[in-house]
Amino acid sequence: MTSLDKPTSDTDQPHRTDPQHVGGRHAAQQDAESKAVTEAALFEAFGGVRGMVETVLPGLLFVTIFTINKNLQMSAIAALVVSLALVVVRLIRRDTVKHAFSGVFGVAFGVLFAMMTGKAKDFYLPGMLYTLGLSIAYIATAIGGIPLIGLILGPVFKENLSWRTRNPGRKKAYTKASYAWGFILLAKCAILFPLYWWADPTQFGWVLIALKIPPFLLAVYLTWIFLAKAPPPIDVFAEMEAEEQAEKERKAAAAALRDPKA
Secondary structure: OOOOOOOOOOOOOOOOOOHHHHHHHHHHHHHHHHHHHHHHHHHHHHOHHHHHHHHHHHHHHHHHHHHHHOOHHHHHHHHHHHHHHHHHHHHHHOOOOHHHHHHHHHHHHHHHHHHHHOOHHHHOHHHHHHHHHHHHHHHHHHHOOOOHHHHHHOOOOOOOOHHHHOOHHHHHHHHHHHHHHHHHHHHHHHHHHHHHHHOOHHHHHHHHHHOOHHHHHHHHHHHHHHHHOOOOOOOHHHHHHHHHHHHHHHHHHHHHHHOOOO
16 A cells, blocks of 8 residues: 555644634634723723722821821821822822822812811711712713713723714623612712711721722723623724825825826
8 A cells, every 4th residue: 555545644634724713712812802901991091009099098097097096187187198299209200190189189178078077077078979979970871871981981992982873882881881880889878878977987987998999899890891892992093093194195196186297
C-alpha cells in the first residue's frame, strides 16, 4: 500500500478552523471588550475608588471626632477642611474636580444645617434629602421614558441621547439601571429617615457611614450588568466627524470640477 492509499488520522490532517468556533471566540472577545469599556465608563462617571474615598472621608471624620469629644463645631470644621483639602489636591494634580466639588457643597450645607440647629444629626440631613430626591428622579425619569442614568452616561459613552430613538436596546438597559438606582436609594432612605428621628447622633452617624458605599456599589454593579448585555453605543461624535470629513471631500471635489487646472 502506498502512502497515497494509507488512511490518514485526524492528527495527520492539516488544522481546519471551525467557523462556529471562530465566531464564538470573536463574540466572546467582543463581549469582554464591551464589559471593559462599560466598566471604564462607569468608573469615570462615578469617580472610581478615589471618588468613593472623597465621598466617605468628610463624614467619617465628622462622626469620629464627634464620637470622641461630642464637639459639634470641631467636628464640622474638620469635615469642611478635609473636603476643601481634597479639592486643592485635585487642582494641584490637575484632575477633574467635579466629584470633590460636589462633596464640598454637600459638607458645607451639612455644616450650615448643624450649626443653625445645634444638632449633630442635622449635618447629614442635606445629604439625606438629596438622596431621597435623587431616588425619586431616577424612578420618575424611568417611568417617563427618559431614564436619568442615560442622561448621565450618554456623554461618557459618546452617544449623547442617540439611545432614545436609535438604540432601543440601550434605552431599555438605561431604564432598568435607573429603576435599580431609584429603588436602591429609596431603600437606603427607608432605613435612614426613621433612624434620624430616634437614634442618637453617634449611632446614626456610624450607620450612615456604613451605608455610604454598599448601596452605591450594588447600583453600579447592576448598571454594569445591564449595559454590558445591551447593544454597543452609537458614537455620535465619530459620526459628526465623518460627516464633516465627507462634506470637506464633497466641497473639494466640487471645486476641482469647477476649476480642473487647480
